[in-house]
Amino acid sequence: GTLPNMLHGTRTSNRETSDAPLWFVIACKELVEKENNRSWLREACGQRTIQDIISAIANAYINGTSNGIQMDAETGLVYSPSHYTWMDTNHPAGTPREGYPIEIQALWYGTVRFLSTIDDNDGPWSHLAEKVQASIGEYFRLESEHYLSDCLHAGKGTPVREAVADDALRPNQLLAITMGAVVQPDMCRNLLEACQELLVPGAIRSLADRPVHRPLEIIHEGQHLNDPYQPYRGRYEGDEDTARKPAYHNGTAWTWLFPSFCEAWEITFGSEARQTAKAWMNSVTRLLEQGCIGHVPEILDGDLPHSHRGCPAQAWGASEALRVWLKLNK
Numbered sequence: 001g002t003l004p005n006m007l008h009g010t011r012t013s014n015r016e017t018s019d020a021p022l023w024f025v026i027a028c029k030e031l032v033e034k035e036n037n038r039s040w041l042r043e044a045c046g047q048r049t050i051q052d053i054i055s056a057i058a059n060a061y062i063n064g065t066s067n068g069i070q071m072d073a074e075t076g077l078v079y080s081p082s083h084y085t086w087m088d089t090n091h092p093a094g095t096p097r098e099g100y101p102i103e104i105q106a107l108w109y110g111t112v113r114f115l116s117t118i119d120d121n122d123g124p125w126s127h128l129a130e131k132v133q134a135s136i137g138e139y140f141r142l143e144s145e146h147y148l149s150d151c152l153h154a155g156k157g158t159p160v161r162e163a164v165a166d167d168a169l170r171p172n173q174l175l176a177i178t179m180g181a182v183v184q185p186d187m188c189r190n191l192l193e194a195c196q197e198l199l200v201p202g203a204i205r206s207l208a209d210r211p212v213h214r215p216l217e218i219i220h221e222g223q224h225l226n227d228p229y230q231p232y233r234g235r236y237e238g239d240e241d242t243a244r245k246p247a248y249h250n251g252t253a254w255t256w257l258f259p260s261f262c263e264a265w266e267i268t269f270g271s272e273a274r275q276t277a278k279a280w281m282n283s284v285t286r287l288l289e290q291g292c293i294g295h296v297p298e299i300l301d302g303d304l305p306h307s308h309r310g311c312p313a314q315a316w317g318a319s320e321a322l323r324v325w326l327k328l329n330k
Contacts, residue, residue, distance in 0.1 A: 001060020002067055016088070018069050018080035021057045022107035026179075028054060029114040038118055051118060058115055058125075061108065068156060071108075072100070075139065075160040076131035077152075078108045087172075087206070087249040092220035092241060095249040099154035099163050105136050106175035106182075113180065135160065136181050140173075146190035148173040148182075153214070168216070168231075169208035171198050171257050177264040188268040195261060201283040203253035204261055205302045207232050218246045226250075234303030236310070251302040252309065255287065255317030259324035266328060278328050284321050296321055 003024055005017040028050060032038045041051040048056070061078055064070040068081040082098035083090050109132045116125035139160055140148040150170040152163035173191055176182040182191070198205040215228030225246050226233070233247035262277040269276075287296050291308040296317035298310035 001057045001065045001069075003057075015067050016081075016084055018078065018084040018101075018104050019086060019107055021061075022104070022111050025054050025057060025111040025114060026107060029110065032114075032118075041118060054111075054115065055119065058111055070156075072160045075135035076128055077105050077135050077139070077160050079154065079156065079158075080104050081156065085172075089245045089248050092218050092225065092245060094218055094245050095216075097151045097153075098156075099158070100139075100152040100160055101172065102136075102140055102148055102150055103172040103175045105132065105140070106173075106179040109133055109136070109181040110179040133181055136176060137184070137187070139163075140165065140176075141187065142167060145169075145194070147194035148176060148191060164214065166212065166214040166216075168212050168214070169194060169197065169210065170206060171195055171204045171254075171261065174257065174260040174264050177267055178260050185268070188264070192261070192265060192268055198253075199258075199261065199280075200253045200300060200302065200306045202258060202287040202296075203255045203300045203306070204258040205251055205253045206249045207251050207302075209234065209251065209302070216250070232302070235301050236299060237301075247302075248299075253300040253302050253306065255284075255296045255298065255300070255314060256320050258284070259320045263324045263327065274328055278325075281321070281325055281328060284325075 001021065002015045003020045005014045005020060042049045045053060061069055062071045070079045072079060077100050079099065080101055082096040085097050085101050085104065087095040087097055089095055109129060112125050112132060113129040116129055119125055139152060142149055142165065145167060147169055149165035150168045150172055152160060152165050154163035174195060177188050177191065182188060197208050209232040211230050216231040217228040218225045220241055225242055232251040234251045236244055236247045236252045238244060259281065262280045266274050266277040284296065288294055291297055292312035295313035297308040297312050298314040298317060300306040300308055
């Protein structure tokens, strides 16, 4: 039920990821939809079929994986160990997000919903998908805000009902819309309105520049590196461990998740809003014409003038921009 987080030659031991297996399933789902053909799911892949592998991933999440991922039986939501999401900065721990991160639940919902369409015995998967969707609405919706909690913080073995919701405004909740986990029109509109605060041209900030009620404390070698109640860092510069890592997922703007905002906008407001979504997507051209010409950078500063940072040519930033652009231009 696990996949490598990265490959180093033939080494596949780094499996500290809770989203990679789910993204694999979502990629299979999108290919089935693109080709309008699912027969290839039953083709052999080693000793198993692709469909067997997808089922094995889901069942491992339900029963518990060897690396600590575990579904909460009461709610259907998935526990993720510390640093297992794409916000995986460590040493120092910038965004541990141990517990129940929102995008993991969205991807999990997409996974079990897909299984309900390809498994001949689809009853259990449909029931689980409905449970996951209901639990996201019940536990992630913040009463005091118009957006979703980014993470229900909890230690291993702690059920969702005992987890602590944070109020950090982050863009991960966009996947709740794009994966179909959140469909209520008012919730979708409120979520998108809140996430507009995160936008920069061609990218989206990883954290809003606003105070938080649940502190995010970043400590390195006994030294406090941030204000826990104002964790936003708008510039990705300076020493790696004491300055860049704390900023990496706490204000730095990312290109790969920006297209999901545009996609969610079109999903929420319909075809009449497509031109607005395309106008936002057009801001990516600014990035293509600067820095490494013809490529999308990994990250930008959250603060003006939004300088290019990190990898100058990022594959997942470019592929997501292309995917959503093609979708909006159908």
